[in-house]
Ligand SMILES: Nc1ncnc2c1ncn2[C@@H]1O[C@H](COP(=O)(O)OP(=O)(O)OP(=O)(O)O)[C@@H](O)[C@H]1O
């Protein structure tokens with residue numbers, strides 16, 4: 380038989396699995412072919428071993444997932460370059476390349492970092508193809524529109540919701556937990572790096588695109604976990620998602636006001652929420668009176684945009700307070716000056732609020748010699764029972780900022796509980812560890828509830 384010439388990349392199709400087109404790198408250096416597969420699970424069917432797995436057939440487009448099942452053909456131990464042995468599952472399935480359809484052995488590779496969704500090894504080439512490495516796509520060739528047509532069915536077919544996690548680091552505990560919890564509840568979770576998302580502002584055809592040019596198709600919901608340094612851009616993206624019909628679990632406006640300590644504090648005061656006495660002034664000429672206004676030292680000075688306690692300073696004398704305040708002013712940094720709640724003894728309370736309910740709370744205790752209770756400042760957390768008054772305060776604070784998800788920080792003072800601040804992307808690690816609760820799951824349930832999703 381005359382051998383067909385193929386290039387170094389070709390489109391393959393697995394009609395058997397419902398994969399219309401998947402791009403393969405032709406790799407005659409490898410014996411067996413492999414395909415990218417997630418959620419690989421072995422199960423028994425009629426006394427045979429089977430394997431189920433998910434394939435994202437299009438590079439950089441995790442929004443299309445195809446669930447495949449196959450009889451397990453073989454199990455092999457593979458030693459990685461780092462010397463660790465790993466089990467690899469091998470299946471056998473009919474593949475079509477150009478006009479030829481034949482059975483191919485495929486290793487399931489659970490690495491999402493694979494540069495290609497599929498590698499075509501020499502076993503598959505064998506007696507059928509010769510490779511011209513200087514060419515690509517000698518057989519089938521699809522452009523973006525054709526691919527989108529081929530995959531049209533997958534865009535509407537879903538058994539769960541399509542939820543994007545808009546964040547920066549997929550390896551962060553909180554982000555990993557949210558993805559995990561969403562997948563566990565049967566949703567289609569997609570991680571989007573906020574800084575790799577861009578948009579087209581157009582009345583008739585607004586778009587959101589992802590690095591590489593992929594148009595991001597509609598999401599039912601977006602869970603923003605924007606880090607403070609990306610607040611401005613992140614909020615613009617959230618507004619775009621919102622205007623394209625996705626429910627955002629924390630709106631851009633709410634995130635924006637929670638990130639602006641001055642605005643948030645004004646809103647709290649306006650709604651009769653008890654906070655430590657707080658002052659704000661622009662000019663250094665007013666510093667002395669500003670200090671007097673919050674009852675003098677010791678007092679707290681806070682950068683308007685601070686997290687993890689980094690921008691919170693304790694000034695122990697009036698003199699120290701004055702020089703720190705004036706130093707910040709000289710570099711044009713906006714600050715709040717606040718009464719120091721000494722009796723809190725380095726403790727504060729974090730209430731995790733989801734849709735007007737405190738779903739978990741913990742007490743944080745500052746390290747010895749430190750007044751800030753933040754975990755990032757060495758504080759330790761434990762489960763705590765909050766009072767009815769504290770509960771009411773936490774719920775009210777989240778409501779004022781319109782945050783369905785909020786981490787509300789409260790400090791216990793001689794005058795009763797005082798609100799310190801409200802965080803719009805509260806971390807999950809500390810609170811899940813301290814309480815043993817699955818907060819990520821509660822967040823996903825919140826999305827389901829809002830969208831009236833029923834399985
Ligand atoms: N007025 C105050 N009196 C006493 N302690 C305070 C006061 N304000 C803040 N603290 C302590 O400092 C910590 C950090 O302050 P705050 O929560 O306002 O700042 P942050 O940098 O935004 O932290 P987060 O990571 O919670 O966003 C608080 O958790 C609390 O332990």
Ligand SMILES: [Mg+2]
Pocket residue numbers: 685686687800801802
């Ligand atoms: Mg904060």
Ligand SMILES: [Mg+2]
Pocket residue numbers: 688788799800
């Ligand atoms: Mg705080």
